[in-house]
Amino acid sequence: MRLCKTINEIGALIKSLRIENKTVGLVPTMGYLHEGHLTLVREARQCCDVVVMSIFVNPTQFGPKEDFGSYPRDLQRDSELAEEAGVDIIFAPEVEEMYPRGFRTSVDVEEITDVLCGAARPGHFRGVATVVTKLFNIVQPDMAFFGQKDYQQVLVIKGLVRDLNINVKIIDVPIARELDGLALSSRNVYLSKSEREAAKVLSRSLAKAQEQVANGVRDIEKIRELVLSEIESEPLARIDYVEIRSIPDLKDLKVLEDRALLALAVKFGNTRLIDNKVLEV
Template identity: 45%
Template structure:
């Protein structure tokens, strides 16, 4: 595996790959890798000649109330994991490389970026869209890979790709979970033992919502109420939102008549977690 930090070098490499008609799978991340990220690598290697993985803790997607400095950065460990997975190239730029002095151009996917996660984390998706677009321009992948856990992010990225006529296929890979059901997340390391135990109820509440729909309960207000009542039993969980939406465009629904996604965000102690389930 080659580690690249320079914009010029990564562009030269990808240009040569395209000249040779090689397909490129690309996985953009902020590091602190877990089995969910490695699943993206596995999927990329199945479909592409070359896999490029990026690690960049993007300051533009952190809101003013979030502590960028506390985000985990175990680079040596991450690099070893990627070497073991036989990733071809790791792109690891620094902040000054991606956002040089005088940088002032940002991408905003307007409506989708201002609801749910965007409402709770102002500016978050502008930061995400901007860095992903920059990376897409640099690497020009055939396929890009994202995890379903960040469901709204995948919808935002797909909208950006459509709107800007990018020839990139966006692949969303199902959420990878621990054996007890907790969605793998780089933020799970911040949970203490009791918080982690209570965090399991986020997924359980989503399963409850799914069961209600399958049992014939189509009223969204009632489903959301039952999920809230279930979570209220957990003193360490502070619910941010529950939304039931069309998975294609995140438009809220009042009655379940077709496939939906149930989205949830909550604080468990001081750690904010998100999860979702398709029904």
Template identity: 50%
Template sequence: MKTIENIKEMQNEILARKREGMSIGFVPTMGFLHEGHMSLIRKARAENDIVVVSIFVNPLQFGPNEDYEAYPRDMAQDSKLAEAEGVDYLFSPSVAEMYPNEPSVGVVVQKRTSVLCGKSRPGHFDGVATVLTKLFHIVLPDRAYFGQKDAQQVAVVEGLISDFNFPVELVPGETVREEDGLAKSSRNVFLTPDERKEAACLHLSLEAARAAIESGKKNPETIRELITTMIENQTSGIIDYIEIYSYPELEPIEELKGRFIIALAVRFSKARLIDNMIFNL
């Protein structure tokens, strides 16, 4: 595995590999790799000649009161994990390398952002779309891998790739979970031991919702109340949102049918956790 910090060097390596006819799989990350990332990396490894993992905590996608500085970083461990999975290139540019001066251009995301996490994180998806545009031009992937856990991000990236005609295939990866159902996340390390136990409730409440829907409940509001009650009664977390939308359009629905998503975000003392379930009735 080759670790590269320089943009031009990364781009030139990839251009050389592409000239050799090799396909490129790309897993963009903010590092602190966990099982969720590893499962994307394994998928990329199986489907491409060359696998590139980027590690870049992108300041552009953090709001002024968010955890940019506190976001966990462990480059030595990430490097070991990536190498063990047969990654070819680890791309880990500095902030100064990615944003050498105040940029003259940016990407704005005009749809699918005023709901779910986007609502409480204005500008977040602009930052995500801008850094992905840069990374796609540096890594030039045939396929890019994103965890379905951040379903809104997948919906936004679908729009980015399709509306900008990127020659890139988006491959979503299933959410990887702890034994008790908690979705794996770099931010789980910030949970207190009690919160860690309670946090299993997020996935359990979605499972309860699934059971209710399968038993014939069709009203989104009924399902929202069911989940709200479970999380309020069984955790110390503060509900940020519990929302139900068509997927991937992320528009309100009156009845639970077709493709839709139930998504939630809950704030614990030092971590905000998200989870979701996508249905196709």
């Protein structure tokens, strides 16, 4: 496995792969890898000749009061996990390599970034869209792999790729979960033992919503109320949002007529967790 720290370095490597007609798969991450990331790697491994993983804690997608500084980082551990899972090249640039002095360009996907995590984290998706555009241009992958845990992010990136005519196929992969249902996240390490226990309420509430839908409930507000009350039954949980929106436009819905996204963000102590489920009608 190769570790590249600079754009020139990985650029030269990619160029030589292109000459050999190798297909390239990119797994963009912020590191501190968990089984969710490794699922993406295994998927990429099956589809492409060469698997590139980027590891970059992107400052521009964090708000001023968010956890950029304290976000967990461990490149040594990540390298070992990545190699074991089948990564060929890690691209792990410093912040100055990605955002040199005088950097002033941004990429914005409008409307679908005004809701859910976009409303809760202003500027977050601009940061995501910009860094992903950069990574696509640097790595020039045939395919890129993203987890459905950030479902809105997947929709933003698919929109970006379509609108800007970026020649990359976006593959989204189901959420990886702990045995008790908690969605895997690098931020789970922040949870105290009691918060970790309490956080089980998230996947449980999503499952209950799907049950209601299976039982024929179609009233969006009714389903939403059920999820809210389930989460509110957990004293350590503080709800940021619980919403049900259309796919792929994330529009408001009154009645469930087609598959829709049930998405939520909930804080446990200082740790903000997200989870979601595509409600199938």
